[in-house]
Amino acid sequence: MENTQIKQKSRKRNENDIVKVAVAYGDGIGPEIMDATLRILDAAGANIKPERIDIGEKVYLSGNSAGIEKSAWETINQNKIILKAPITTPQGKGYKSLNVTLRKSLGLFANVRPVSAYAPYVETNFPEMDVVIVRENEEDLYAGIEHQQTQDVVQCLKLITRPGCEKIVRYAFEYAKAYGRKKVTCMVKDNIMKLTDGLFHNVFKEIALEYPEIESNSEIIDIASARLAAHPERYDVVVTSNLYGDIISDIAAEIAGSVGMCGSANIGSNVAMFEAIHGSAPDIAGQKIANPSGLLNAAILMLSHLGKTEIADTIKNAWLKTLEDGYHTADVYQANLSKEKVSTSKFADMVIKNLGEKPTKLPLSKLSSGKGEIVIPEYVRKEEKQELVGVDVFINWKGNNPKIIGDALSSLDSFKMKLKMITNRGVKVYPNGLPETYCTDHWRCRFVDAECKTEGQTVYNVIEFEKVIALLSKLHSEGFEVIKTENLYEFDGKRAFSLGQGE
Numbered sequence: 001m002e003n004t005q006i007k008q009k010s011r012k013r014n015e016n017d018i019v020k021v022a023v024a025y026g027d028g029i030g031p032e033i034m035d036a037t038l039r040i041l042d043a044a045g046a047n048i049k050p051e052r053i054d055i056g057e058k059v060y061l062s063g064n065s066a067g068i069e070k071s072a073w074e075t076i077n078q079n080k081i082i083l084k085a086p087i088t089t090p091q092g093k094g095y096k097s098l099n100v101t102l103r104k105s106l107g108l109f110a111n112v113r114p115v116s117a118y119a120p121y122v123e124t125n126f127p128e129m130d131v132v133i134v135r136e137n138e139e140d141l142y143a144g145i146e147h148q149q150t151q152d153v154v155q156c157l158k159l160i161t162r163p164g165c166e167k168i169v170r171y172a173f174e175y176a177k178a179y180g181r182k183k184v185t186c187m188v189k190d191n192i193m194k195l196t197d198g199l200f201h202n203v204f205k206e207i208a209l210e211y212p213e214i215e216s217n218s219e220i221i222d223i224a225s226a227r228l229a230a231h232p233e234r235y236d237v238v239v240t241s242n243l244y245g246d247i248i249s250d251i252a253a254e255i256a257g258s259v260g261m262c263g264s265a266n267i268g269s270n271v272a273m274f275e276a277i278h279g280s281a282p283d284i285a286g287q288k289i290a291n292p293s294g295l296l297n298a299a300i301l302m303l304s305h306l307g308k309t310e311i312a313d314t315i316k317n318a319w320l321k322t323l324e325d326g327y328h329t330a331d332v333y334q335a336n337l338s339k340e341k342v343s344t345s346k347f348a349d350m351v352i353k354n355l356g357e358k359p360t361k362l363p364l365s366k367l368s369s370g371k372g373e374i375v376i377p378e379y380v381r382k383e384e385k386q387e388l389v390g391v392d393v394f395i396n397w398k399g400n401n402p403k404i405i406g407d408a409l410s411s412l413d414s415f416k417m418k419l420k421m422i423t424n425r426g427v428k429v430y431p432n433g434l435p436e437t438y439c440t441d442h443w444r445c446r447f448v449d450a451e452c453k454t455e456g457q458t459v460y461n462v463i464e465f466e467k468v469i470a471l472l473s474k475l476h477s478e479g480f481e482v483i484k485t486e487n488l489y490e491f492d493g494k495r496a497f498s499l500g501q502g503e
Contacts, residue, residue, distance in 0.1 A: 023050040026085030028280030029290035036292040036348035056087030067098035082273040086280040108266035111135040115252040121323040122257035135245025136168040153442035160196040163379040165203035172239035183215040183236040263298030274302040291329040309368035316365035318354035389460035390448040390488035396481040406430030415470040428502035
């Protein structure tokens with residue numbers, strides 16, 4: 001098992017440098033575990049100067065729907081480093097997740113979660129587990145772009161970009177290279193989402209060729225999640241998109257023994273944020289029993305990122321020694337193994353007492369032996385020829401017989417455009433749909449050039465946008481309710497839109 005270090009050129013500092021850090025105490029158990037963590041950092045001589053920022057539930061409930069004040073943004077922009085305890089987003093009333101806001105607004109594109117087993121001191125079935133999850137942090141479904149389009153249908157847009165894919169995939173390989181990791185696994189679902197997940201997978205294969213010394217492979221996310229849960233020792237570094245990464249990060253942390261043990265790093269070009277991966281646990285807030293280990297491990301990643309690797313090793317080794325000594329908080333306490341069930345504060349006291357000590361059974365922390373730095377190059381866009389070849393028009397229609405709407409649209413006298421097909425919930429229902437297919441009030445109607453050959457494999461003709469405008473005008477005049485359109489493009493002659501199921 002190997003500890004890992006996150007380090008960038010812009011963050012190299014001497015061990016004794018005083019570093020100002022924006023510190024968010026969070027909600028629920030946040031203040032308790034933050035106090036414990038900062039006491040340990042101070043005792044270890046980390047020379048961290050906390051500058052408190054108020055974010056989270058109290059800010060939301062004060063009437064600020066963003067959950068963060070302007071003054072907090074100013075402190076973050078000055079310090080460039082955030083240590084954050086878990087926060088609570090109030091349910092309902094349209095509150096947006098502040099965690100997502102911070103990651104996206106600050107360009108924190110890489111979420112890095114090292115997950116190791118600490119058996120037998122933390123109970124697990126996988127004592128050899130040592131996995132690093134590298135999760136894309138800015139896009140995918142977490143863009144949060146949702147609409148209700150009809151009475152029956154709501155939509156969420158999944159946005160995957162080439163720049164985002166290139167940054168996160170390259171980060172995963174650079175991480176593996178810098179820290180002696182042997183393998184990078186890509187997890188996607190491109191057998192279904194051929195364009196979005198297909199782009200992520202294609203970028204992975206392209207970039208993997210630049211790292212022949214590192215083994216690479218790809219797996220479909222559903223079976224990969226099952227395999228990770230059953231055989232985590234088979235994985236080394238995993239790179240994936242935002243939603244999948246969120247799910248498998250928690251799977252990995254849970255099977256390692258406890259979500260409460262893991263810290264994470266959110267890395268951007270100019271700012272970095274470090275946090276525990278667990279929530280604010282309001283049900284145990286104030287009981288003084290919370291485990292500060294997740295936030296402490298996040299702080300250790302922060303020290304490593306800042307170049308304070310020797311102090312990071314000192315704290316990590318003291319923490320490992322405390323686990324070995326059997327001083328455990330309630331969440332990992334084992335009656336047949338633990339020496340004492342301790343409070344949050346007492347656990348911090350024991351870590352402080354062990355500063356300078358080293359574990360004898362668990363592997364030593366060796367962050368200071370990390371090699372290399374991770375540098376992600378600027379994205380360079382390649383020019384491609386983009387041509388309009390059709391349009392998908394989404395229509396709100398309360399009928400349930402596809403032939404009625406299909407025949408009406410097929411006979412529409414529109415300027416040099418014709419109906420190619422209609423789908424309902426992605427399945428082709430016209431022409432030649434199956435009567436068993438259930439239809440709702442949301443119809444995707446694909447129009448192409450009137451002279452386009454649609455028998456067999458379609459060969460699309462380039463059209464002018466004015467034809468689309470004329471089509472939409474005609475649909476409106478005929479009483480059809482158009483709720484959305486999507487232009488259909490080819491890039492360098494390659495179709496850049498999905499076919500309907502059964503098309």
